[in-house]
Amino acid sequence: xxxKESKREALLGVIKEEHAKSGYLSKGAMVExxxxxxxxxxxxxxxxxxxxxLSTWPLGRHVIRVCKSVPCxxxxxxxxxxxxxxxxxIGPGETTPDGRFTLTLTNCIGACDQAPAxxxxxxxxxxxxxxxxxxxxxxxD
Numbered sequence: 642x643x644x645k646e647s648k649r650e651a652l653l654g655v656i657k658e659e660h661a662k663s664g665y666l667s668k669g670a671m672v673e674x675x676x677x678x679x680x681x682x683x684x685x686x687x688x689x690x691x692x693x694x695l696s697t698w699p700l701g702r703h704v705i706r707v708c709k710s711v712p713c714x715x716x717x718x719x720x721x722x723x724x725x726x727x728x729x730x731i732g733p734g735e736t737t738p739d740g741r742f743t744l745t746l747t748n749c750i751g752a753c754d755q756a757p758a759x760x761x762x763x764x765x766x767x768x769x770x771x772x773x774x775x776x777x778x779x780x781x782d
Contacts, residue, residue, distance in 0.1 A: 655674050665695075668697075671686055671697075700743040703762065704745060705743065706761070707721060707744065708748075708750045708752065717757050718756070721769055728775055733745060754767075761781070
């Protein structure tokens with residue numbers, strides 16, 4: 642295996658470490674990673690933006706990931722997004738002004754049997770209704 646291949650293999654691990662430090666991968670961090678691994682910033686950015694659980698912009702303390710896979714869409718995922726938006730006053734890709742929540746859309750979170758479902762941190766919340774959404778959100782600081 643050549644040196645270029647081993648650097649590519651290390652890239653995701655390094656990106657995840659950098660992401661864990663501040664909750665997102667800043668432009669400066671991408672430049673540092675690219676220089677450390679001898680890669681272009683474009684290569685680093687391409688990997689960082691490929692994975693939906695990595696972010697290249699600051700996120701809120703609690704990231705709400707709404708599943709947009711077919712089972713959730715068939716069980717009112719669009720209305721779920723509206724309910725969360727109404728409760729928090731934000732839309733997908735936005736963060737509340739107090740930095741408490743960020744709302745994102747993602748592909749399958751592995752909770753198809755609980756559709757419509759969201760993931761906050763490592764916790765899945767499923768079979769959601771407007772009332773249940775309000776209850777879940779109030780449980781966070």
